[in-house]
Amino acid sequence: MNDFELEIKKLVIKTLNLEDITPEEIDSEERLFVDGLGLDSIDALELGVAIQKTYGIKINSKNDDLKEHFASVRSLARFITSERKELGA
Amino acid sequence: MFIPLSQLLTSDREGATPVARVSGRIKTFGDFHAEAEDICARIKEQKIEEVVLATTSSYAFATGFLAALQADCRITVPPNALPGMLAHFVGGTCPLLSDINGAGGVHQILIDGSQGATFTFKELDPDRSFLDFYTSGSTGMPKRVPKTLAQIDNELIVLNQRWGEELAGAVTLGTVSHQHIFGQYFKLFLPLCEGRLFFPQTFEIWEELLAAAPPGSCFVSSPAHLTRIPPFDPLPEETRAPVIFTAGGPLPFDAAQDARMKFGPLPTEVFGSTETGGIAHRQQENPRTPFTPLPGMQTRIDAQGLLSVKSNYTDGEDWDTTNDIVERFDDGSFILAGRANQFVKIEGKRISLVEIEKYLNQSEIVAGSAVFILKEEIETLVAVVELSPSGWHQLLETGAFRLGRTLRRELSPYLENAALPRRWRFVKQLPVNTQGKRQQSELNELFAGPGGPD
Numbered sequence: 001m002n003d004f005e006l007e008i009k010k011l012v013i014k015t016l017n018l019e020d021i022t023p024e025e026i027d028s029e030e031r032l033f034v035d036g037l038g039l040d041s042i043d044a045l046e047l048g049v050a051i052q053k054t055y056g057i058k059i060n061s062k063n064d065d066l067k068e069h070f071a072s073v074r075s076l077a078r079f080i081t082s083e084r085k086e087l088g089a
Numbered sequence: 090m091f092i093p094l095s096q097l098l099t100s101d102r103e104g105a106t107p108v109a110r111v112s113g114r115i116k117t118f119g120d121f122h123a124e125a126e127d128i129c130a131r132i133k134e135q136k137i138e139e140v141v142l143a144t145t146s147s148y149a150f151a152t153g154f155l156a157a158l159q160a161d162c163r164i165t166v167p168p169n170a171l172p173g174m175l176a177h178f179v180g181g182t183c184p185l186l187s188d189i190n191g192a193g194g195v196h197q198i199l200i201d202g203s204q205g206a207t208f209t210f211k212e213l214d215p216d217r218s219f220l221d222f223y224t225s226g227s228t229g230m231p232k233r234v235p236k237t238l239a240q241i242d243n244e245l246i247v248l249n250q251r252w253g254e255e256l257a258g259a260v261t262l263g264t265v266s267h268q269h270i271f272g273q274y275f276k277l278f279l280p281l282c283e284g285r286l287f288f289p290q291t292f293e294i295w296e297e298l299l300a301a302a303p304p305g306s307c308f309v310s311s312p313a314h315l316t317r318i319p320p321f322d323p324l325p326e327e328t329r330a331p332v333i334f335t336a337g338g339p340l341p342f343d344a345a346q347d348a349r350m351k352f353g354p355l356p357t358e359v360f361g362s363t364e365t366g367g368i369a370h371r372q373q374e375n376p377r378t379p380f381t382p383l384p385g386m387q388t389r390i391d392a393q394g395l396l397s398v399k400s401n402y403t404d405g406e407d408w409d410t411t412n413d414i415v416e417r418f419d420d421g422s423f424i425l426a427g428r429a430n431q432f433v434k435i436e437g438k439r440i441s442l443v444e445i446e447k448y449l450n451q452s453e454i455v456a457g458s459a460v461f462i463l464k465e466e467i468e469t470l471v472a473v474v475e476l477s478p479s480g481w482h483q484l485l486e487t488g489a490f491r492l493g494r495t496l497r498r499e500l501s502p503y504l505e506n507a508a509l510p511r512r513w514r515f516v517k518q519l520p521v522n523t524q525g526k527r528q529q530s531e532l533n534e535l536f537a538g539p540g541g542p543d
Contacts, residue, residue: 019513020493021488035498040497041506042436046317059319066297
């Protein structure tokens with residue numbers, strides 16, 4: 001598991017107050033919402049806020065397919081990495 | 090210009106008037122009229138007297154709503170379009186009118202935007218046009234709340250009187266569903282009657298709503314979304330929202346201030362219920378800002394502070410007693426002080442704990458359950474579950490977190506997200522005293538430490 005994916009798993013658990021689960025138990029490829037990890041739309045809102053605050057990126061829905069970016073830990077890691085590159089961070 | 094729902098389809102409103110932005114293109118009043126005719130003609134073919142109306146799109150809801158009333162059908166409006174909810178109502182004599190293809194099985198009239206079949210509309214008799222709303226009931230079954238179109242039109246006239254000027258020309262977008270009365274009136278019917286454009290979808294995230302919103306749009310939202318606004322820069326002065334409506338539950342003071350900073354106005358909190366319609370409103374300048382009754386709304390309290398209300402759109406035009414305890418002032422305004430019965434409000438939704446336990450206990454892996462609100466910094470819906478033997482087996486396989494999520498998925502065909510417990514504890518036996526009464530303090534105690542099987 002790469003370090004950034006681990007960091008995001010920790011952020012997910014901390015932000016959403018998930019109990020009884022460790023970062024190691026979340027598969028980077030598994031779907032975060034509905035089936036898979038089973039998060040819901042309120043979780044999505046909170047996760048979106050936390051990611052923007054933590055990484056200083058702006059989520060702009062005009063040209064991006066947000067559902068794909070939020071599909072799994074891996075896709076989220078890719079998305080945040082590329083957004084931060086654009087910011088020159 | 091404001092036109093009541095009962096007169097809308099027979100009015101002289103210009104065919105070119107924009108009604109809604111549907112999938113990137115404008116639906117005009119001409120489209121709206123032609124689509125309602127087509128639906129109405131198809132309902133008439135079936136010779137039925139009742140329909141269930143549940144849609145994804147608010148625009149589809151509005152065409153189906155007026156078409157069904159024109160076809161002399163009584164309309165059932167369920168609080169959501171979940172399969173388990175629709176199964177209560179849909180059948181051979183009462184088909185589903187919906188834009189969700191297949192949701193009603195063989196008993197469905199599809200709302201698909203088709204035009205072609207014609208029908209000559211009449212002015213509706215608002216006292217003889219009937220609807221049944223449904224809300225959480227004390228028995229665990231949805232409770233029927235009948236209304237006439239006259240009640241709906243009367244309330245819309247009041248809302249137009251109170252906010253029509255402030256909203257003049259504003260496009261409306263919402264994060265709430267039109268299947269509930271608040272979203273239905275504020276996000277759909279008020280713009281429709283006032284001739285303002287609305288967006289038919291229910292936006293789940295702010296980024297999508299803001300990307301779609303023209304400057305100066307009105308937002309119709311709820312505490313669930315207003316407490317979770319991302320760290321946006323404030324909207325530029327000239328593009329600010331004229332009014333932000335919110336309802337369903339108390340809006341925290343800090344969330345109100347955050348929304349003002351980012352969007353412009355302090356959110357307008359609308360207090361009411363499915364039974365009474367809108368009662369009062371406030372903008373939370375300070376946490377003790379009282380709610381002001383809507384024009385024409387009378388209020389009174391009994392010795393316990395239980396609020397009763399009366400207007401030309403409350404049931405039977407008589408005093409209607411709410412479940413809310415209030416502190417009332419001489420001018421009729423009031424501050425909310427608590428609720429009087431076993432319903433709880435979470436994320437702005439009224440839910441019945443009995444109903445959640447009923448569905449939970451139907452699961453193969455559940456032997457018994459206790460669902461309640463845990464009051465910490467925020468109020469959280471939690472469940473303590475006594476597992477069946479197969480439940481224990483599954484707990485060992487998947488772990489406690491995933492077992493909780495599995496149970497949430499099992500409940501999701503019947504209950505909305507807000508009614509799905511967020512924290513779970515699995516126990517060998519629910520704590521009860523010798524009389525078999527539930528021990529609430531022991532139940533609370535289970536959440537004091539970390540989770541895991543007991």
